[in-house]
Amino acid sequence: MPYTYKYPKADVTVDIVLFTILDNALQVLLIQRRDPPFKGCWAFPGGFVNVTGGRTKQGETLEKAALRELREETGLKGNIYLEQLYTFGRPGRDPRGRVISVAYYALISAHLGANIKAGDDASDARWWDVNSLDEKLAFDHDVILETAVLRIRGKIDYFPQIAFRLLPSVFTAAEFQQVHEAVKGVTFDSSNFRKRFRRMVADGVLVGLGLKKKTAGAPAQLYSLTHHDTHDETY
Amino acid sequence: MPYTYKYPKADVTVDIVLFTILDNALQVLLIQRRDPPFKGCWAFPGGFVNVTGGRTKQGETLEKAALRELREETGLKGNIYLEQLYTFGRPGRDPRGRVISVAYYALISAHLGANIKAGDDASDARWWDVNSLDEKLAFDHDVILETAVLRIRGKIDYFPQIAFRLLPSVFTAAEFQQVHEAVKGVTFDSSNFRKRFRRMVADGVLVGLGLKKKTAGAPAQLYSLTHHDTHDETY
DNA sequence: ATAATAGTGTCTATTAGACAATATCCT
DNA sequence: AGGATATTGTCTAATAGACACTATTAT
Numbered sequence A, B: 001m002p003y004t005y006k007y008p009k010a011d012v013t014v015d016i017v018l019f020t021i022l023d024n025a026l027q028v029l030l031i032q033r034r035d036p037p038f039k040g041c042w043a044f045p046g047g048f049v050n051v052t053g054g055r056t057k058q059g060e061t062l063e064k065a066a067l068r069e070l071r072e073e074t075g076l077k078g079n080i081y082l083e084q085l086y087t088f089g090r091p092g093r094d095p096r097g098r099v100i101s102v103a104y105y106a107l108i109s110a111h112l113g114a115n116i117k118a119g120d121d122a123s124d125a126r127w128w129d130v131n132s133l134d135e136k137l138a139f140d141h142d143v144i145l146e147t148a149v150l151r152i153r154g155k156i157d158y159f160p161q162i163a164f165r166l167l168p169s170v171f172t173a174a175e176f177q178q179v180h181e182a183v184k185g186v187t188f189d190s191s192n193f194r195k196r197f198r199r200m201v202a203d204g205v206l207v208g209l210g211l212k213k214k215t216a217g218a219p220a221q222l223y224s225l226t227h228h229d230t231h232d233e234t235y
Numbered sequence C: 001a002t003a004a005t006a007g008t009g010t011c012t013a014t015t016a017g018a019c020a021a022t023a024t025c026c027t
Numbered sequence D: 001a002g003g004a005t006a007t008t009g010t011c012t013a014a015t016a017g018a019c020a021c022t023a024t025t026a027t
Helices: A062-074 A141-155 A161-166 A173-184 A190-202 B062-074 B141-155 B161-165 B173-184 B190-202
Strands: A003-005 A011-022 A025-033 A046-048 A082-088 A099-107 A122-129 A206-213 A220-225 B003-005 B011-022 B025-033 B046-048 B082-088 B099-107 B122-129 B206-213 B220-225
Touching: A011 A062, A011 A082, A011 A122, A011 A141, A011 A161, A011 A173, A025 A141, A025 A173, A046 A062, A062 A082, A062 A099, A062 A122, A082 A141, A082 B082, A099 A141, A099 A161, A099 B099, A141 A173, A161 A173, A173 A190, A173 A220, A190 A206, B011 B062, B011 B082, B011 B122, B011 B141, B011 B173, B025 B141, B025 B173, B046 B062, B062 B082, B062 B099, B062 B122, B082 B141, B099 B141, B141 B173, B161 B173, B173 B190, B173 B220, B190 B206
Parallel strands: A011 A099, B011 B099
Antiparallel strands: A003 B003, A011 A025, A011 A046, A025 A122, A082 A099, A206 A220, B011 B025, B011 B046, B025 B122, B082 B099, B206 B220
């Protein structure tokens, strides 16, 4: 049953740039495409937005589509925080026809990232260090990646949730610093960085748990987010 | 000649939130719709993205579509700076069917905004003070407006181009301050604000022109942007 | 002189950066 | 004791906010 329109239409897709921190480096999840176009190339998880249902139902939201595709192509369960990144629609970006892609980024902590497995449309799925990625990506995904990295690099400075979503729920000050360093691609003086950290504790954003974590040196205090402000979006 | 597809597709539109400063207030341009849906309602200039041309040509870019629609519906000439804002695609936002709208915002100085005239699809076009707008807008344009205002309010703090685009090419320190106040919706201590202004002059971002502008009190020094950095997008 | 606006200076509190120092654990 | 890491402190420079002050024009 074909669909007929008076004017030509575009396809709308979502692409999801999923980040985590592994080996103290910012890593991004790529899927190896099983089918053309760009068969064999690495690309972000993503796919077509469901727009069926006629005038009344009209299909799923963009965000739901992104979450669905992310789950289908990675095996991840549960709610994963997504934020809309940018919409890419340059003519010619997809050889099959005009495709408008609404890109999202998502952040998960390393222990969640460990059990990723490739979905049906992919021959493989794995994490790549964003700083040593020299693969030629499918479509315009290289531009999307650059946009996403710039976004979280800029936003982490005034929106600490970026760091918290990349961390497990309990973490040390050093781990918090390492996440910042991995995202920004620079190193910080630990003394000065700790002042910011102490301020967050004093402001009630973080709470010390009294517990200690063993390290190669002195044991480190463990902290967690003081809940109640899980609803964010300050921007 | 109808277009037939195997799967249903969405329409892709652009909407443009055009801002200026008039009467020391942040104002937004709205068009009164001549045709259904939302006939008679006020809405942003915008329209369908041209996606014709088959597999190879595929139509126009999103940004070109936004610029074209803005020109068609306002009579504005020349290049106007646009920045992509967010993509709105909730099912049901348009009663005609699934429509994904890529929203842009644009900024012009007041003297350009004076000669706006309604295009063919509109029965009227005029500026509205964003702080005293209580019209029910078409589609989800109320949400788009709120998103746009929040965006420029946040961005003007670290991206002074927002202010410069709302000003004529030559302006006084007081006018620069008034633009900030109109965008942020607060007043600033002129002494402290002027320190920021002086720093921009010292840093070579602005140049004093030596000329004076008459005011009700002492004449004010005129400044302009030190060019060469017209290519922005620091973000 | 006075109203009105332009423009400067001063004090304090907050914050970032460079760098020194102390504390705690393991071997 | 010595290596490794956690944790705190000190000095300086930059910046923001509150507020007092001077300068220049028109009437």
